[in-house]
Amino acid sequence: MALTGLEIFKLLPKTNCKKCGMPTCLAFAMQLAQKRAQLKDCPDVSEEAKQQLAAAAAPPIRLVQFGSGDNRVQTGQETVMFRHEEKFYNQTVLAVTVSDKLTGQDLKDRIESINSLQFERIGLHISVNAIAVINDSGSADAFASAAAAVKDTSSLAIILVSDSPDAVAAAVAKTGDSSPLIGQAKPDTAEAMAKIAKENNCPLTASAESVEALANLTEKIKAQGIEDIVLNLDGLNLRDQLYNLSKIRALALKKTFRLLGYPTMAFVPDGDADQQAAYATSLICKHSSIVVVNMVEPYAFLPILTARMNIFSDPQKPIQVEPKVYPIGEPDDNAPLMFTTNFSLTYYTVESDVEASRVPSYILVVDTEGTSVLTSYSGDKLNEKTVADAMVKFDAENLVKHRKLIIPGYVAVMSGKLEEATGWEILVGPRESSMIPKYLQEIWK
Amino acid sequence: MPVPEVKESFAGQVSRVTLGSTKDSGGTRTSTVTVGGARNVVYGGSIEQAGEKPVIAMDVLDSRPDDWPETLAEHYQDVMDSPGDWAKKCVEEFGADLVCVKFDGIHPDKADKDAAHAVKVTEEVLKAVGVPLILWDSGNDEKDNQVMPKVSEAAKGENVLIGTVKEDNYKALTALALADGHHLITHAPLDINIAKQVNILVSDMGFPLEKIVTFQATGALGYGIEYAYSIQERQRLAALGGDKMMAMPAICDVGYESWRVKEAKLEDAPGWGAVEDRGPMWEATTAICLLQAGVDIIRMRHPRAVATVKNFINQIWQ
Numbered sequence: 001m002a003l004t005g006l007e008i009f010k011l012l013p014k015t016n017c018k019k020c021g022m023p024t025c026l027a028f029a030m031q032l033a034q035k036r037a038q039l040k041d042c043p044d045v046s047e048e049a050k051q052q053l054a055a056a057a058a059p060p061i062r063l064v065q066f067g068s069g070d071n072r073v074q075t076g077q078e079t080v081m082f083r084h085e086e087k088f089y090n091q092t093v094l095a096v097t098v099s100d101k102l103t104g105q106d107l108k109d110r111i112e113s114i115n116s117l118q119f120e121r122i123g124l125h126i127s128v129n130a131i132a133v134i135n136d137s138g139s140a141d142a143f144a145s146a147a148a149a150v151k152d153t154s155s156l157a158i159i160l161v162s163d164s165p166d167a168v169a170a171a172v173a174k175t176g177d178s179s180p181l182i183g184q185a186k187p188d189t190a191e192a193m194a195k196i197a198k199e200n201n202c203p204l205t206a207s208a209e210s211v212e213a214l215a216n217l218t219e220k221i222k223a224q225g226i227e228d229i230v231l232n233l234d235g236l237n238l239r240d241q242l243y244n245l246s247k248i249r250a251l252a253l254k255k256t257f258r259l260l261g262y263p264t265m266a267f268v269p270d271g272d273a274d275q276q277a278a279y280a281t282s283l284i285c286k287h288s289s290i291v292v293v294n295m296v297e298p299y300a301f302l303p304i305l306t307a308r309m310n311i312f313s314d315p316q317k318p319i320q321v322e323p324k325v326y327p328i329g330e331p332d333d334n335a336p337l338m339f340t341t342n343f344s345l346t347y348y349t350v351e352s353d354v355e356a357s358r359v360p361s362y363i364l365v366v367d368t369e370g371t372s373v374l375t376s377y378s379g380d381k382l383n384e385k386t387v388a389d390a391m392v393k394f395d396a397e398n399l400v401k402h403r404k405l406i407i408p409g410y411v412a413v414m415s416g417k418l419e420e421a422t423g424w425e426i427l428v429g430p431r432e433s434s435m436i437p438k439y440l441q442e443i444w445k
Numbered sequence: 446m447p448v449p450e451v452k453e454s455f456a457g458q459v460s461r462v463t464l465g466s467t468k469d470s471g472g473t474r475t476s477t478v479t480v481g482g483a484r485n486v487v488y489g490g491s492i493e494q495a496g497e498k499p500v501i502a503m504d505v506l507d508s509r510p511d512d513w514p515e516t517l518a519e520h521y522q523d524v525m526d527s528p529g530d531w532a533k534k535c536v537e538e539f540g541a542d543l544v545c546v547k548f549d550g551i552h553p554d555k556a557d558k559d560a561a562h563a564v565k566v567t568e569e570v571l572k573a574v575g576v577p578l579i580l581w582d583s584g585n586d587e588k589d590n591q592v593m594p595k596v597s598e599a600a601k602g603e604n605v606l607i608g609t610v611k612e613d614n615y616k617a618l619t620a621l622a623l624a625d626g627h628h629l630i631t632h633a634p635l636d637i638n639i640a641k642q643v644n645i646l647v648s649d650m651g652f653p654l655e656k657i658v659t660f661q662a663t664g665a666l667g668y669g670i671e672y673a674y675s676i677q678e679r680q681r682l683a684a685l686g687g688d689k690m691m692a693m694p695a696i697c698d699v700g701y702e703s704w705r706v707k708e709a710k711l712e713d714a715p716g717w718g719a720v721e722d723r724g725p726m727w728e729a730t731t732a733i734c735l736l737q738a739g740v741d742i743i744r745m746r747h748p749r750a751v752a753t754v755k756n757f758i759n760q761i762w763q
Contacts, residue, residue: 082486083674119717122667212448239761250489273722275753275756275757277729277753278729278730278753278754278757279757282736285674286487286488297718298718299717300718300726302708303727303730306666310666310670310671311734313671315671345668345669348667348668349669353705434705
């Protein structure tokens with residue numbers, strides 16, 4: 001069980017040397033107790049203390065990595081049940097299946113279509129992370145050649161899914177140097193699978209039909225010297241998977257129950273692309289570290305990946321857009337110019353409504369440290385000076401021929417001062433962004 | 446090693462709300478809808494603690510919308526000028542649990558229609574369908590204060606869910622809803638403190654807490670859903686913690702929010718898949734996300750998205 005800060009402190013050198021970056025050993029001990037620091041940051045800790053502390057200092061959910069190069073993924077090490085308590089750290093690994101019944105061009109096409117599931121959103125790249133090769137054929141040779149084809153055709157991380165240790169051994173022989181996640185180890189194959197994992201230095205998926213059976217299984221696998229384990233609930237319907245995934249997360253975090261302190265993997269149940277996207281979204285939100293889907297339709301992946309991005313964003317840190325002038329459509333020097341703040345939610349709402357108006361326009365984004373219009377105005381981050389400075393900085397004068405600036409309706413009160421500060425005519429826009437299309441189409445004209 | 450217990454005992458629960466009045470209780474609805482009642486977080490504990498099944502309210506606009514993308518509008522072209530037929534289609538063809546009449550057409554910046562029009566629409570929809578109704582104002586305080594009391598009166602005895610009341614505009618509608626026997630939606634702009642404040646203000650007027658449904662405002666997927674998501678999770682935790690002022694069921698507006706974003710509407714988007722698939726998927730995914738955080742009533746628009754979300758709900762809340 002976890003040690004308290006004081007219990008940890010007793011085992012530390014008590015030299016207050018600051019080498020760990022903390023002012024005192026006690027402060028470091030407190031950070032260790034909260035799992036916010038690692039013991040290796042203390043260079044002088046004794047071997048004996050190390051052993052005693054290692055167990056307690058380990059994160060409640062182990063970090064497991066697989067794949068290679070730029071596509072190496074890390075999963076697990078979450079610290080909370082709800083994102084608002086702190087944040088979720090490691091984005092769900094999204095994987096797509098490739099059946100080893102596919103051969104030749106069909107196999108190649110499937111892998112290529114998975115490779116192309118990549119999107120840009122608000123300036124960020126989002127994509128699928130892994131390919132799960134499924135041993136549907138039952139043949140070790142077919143499994144090994146499908147795995148080899150995936151390795152040759154894709155740089156995504158590889159997950160090997162088979163009940164047969166022979167098939168996994170054959171596939172690892174072809175893919176071992178790209179560090180796949182291998183499995184599934186079940187109660188009767190645990191030893192054989194653990195042996196392959198150990199020989200090839202790969203993380204191993206443990207698969208069982210209940211939380212209790214999983215705990216027994218990981219105990220068995222750990223006894224073989226395997227530490228990097230991924231948990232999979234086998235044969236459960238979606239509802240039971242979701243309830244048990246929450247239970248596993250709670251056992252790991254609230255009870256520091258080490259036998260279930262690992263990342264999890266879920267296969268979405270069968271269904272059309274819409275249904276699979278719905279299932280995958282729920283599994284991303286509620287605690288599956290790896291989600292495997294059996295589809296390749298881009299229209300379904302864009303929302304799933306966006307959901308993942310949103311849920312894993314840091315609730316303490318508002319996402320900001322770069323302060324500058326954003327042309328929407330192809331505006332010329334007669335186009336309307338309006339400003340908003342650099343809080344991403346505010347900006348993208350305005351952008352979406354300006355786009356909807358089909359009136360080519362310029363949006364000037366004023367740096368308000370990621371706060372909304374009303375918040376930044378009351379915090380004095382949005383005032384006539386910050387707006388006027390932004391207009392100079394981003395050369396509003398040479399952008400448009402007219403001298404009219406549209407301002408958010410909520411800050412109509414700043415019109416007078418802003419007019420004085422800039423010499424521009426101030427037009428008060430709508431309070432709600434949704435009225436921008438009407439404003440631009442009817443009032444601006 | 447035996448697996449330890451992780452049972453949590455919560456002091457409170459989400460209150461249970463029943464919408465709609467049948468003949469026995471003085472209304473004309475043929476069915477009622479009950480939501481709320483959760484005694485744990487979503488997927489916490491056991492299914493017995495999950496409370497009532499979440500429901501879908503499909504939007505019917507009082508006036509023909511002119512800004513709906515084709516992917517969405519094509520399902521309603523034949524009924525857009527007749528709110529009664531529109532409501533009927535939602536219930537009979539698309540399986541709506543409730544109908545939400547959204548009075549966009551009374552907004553001064555839109556069609557600026559009067560109270561007589563709004564009353565007529567309410568009567569038409571009440572007559573056309575037997576499911577409970579939600580009656581939702583235009584968002585313009587001044588105009589809503591003129592029109593919504595008449596709407597409330599027109600639905601007197603039907604036990605509708607009417608709204609929305611806000612921190613700075615709650616008195617008129619709260620008094621009317623109380624007099625006409627309706628449930629009330631309290632509305633806050635993604636701010637949990639204001640949400641609680643509105644509930645306190647409304648209950649200070651004598652409005653019963655157990656007849657309130659909260660609307661925390663909704664952000665679409667990709668456009669602030671994470672704020673709504675965390676507020677819904679915090680609201681559920683507050684309810685479970687015994688805070689009576691936060692123990693109401695929650696409604697969210699997925700239809701409007703998701704159909705105004707680029708990803709749902711943009712036709713020419715190479716690599717994103719066809720817009721006919723992408724639009725409904727965006728709406729469905731927005732709804733699915735919010736279901737994970739704990740919402741009870743979801744306002745939606747596209748029949749395909751409704752089917753996806755209903756299928757999900759049926760898998761989880763059996």
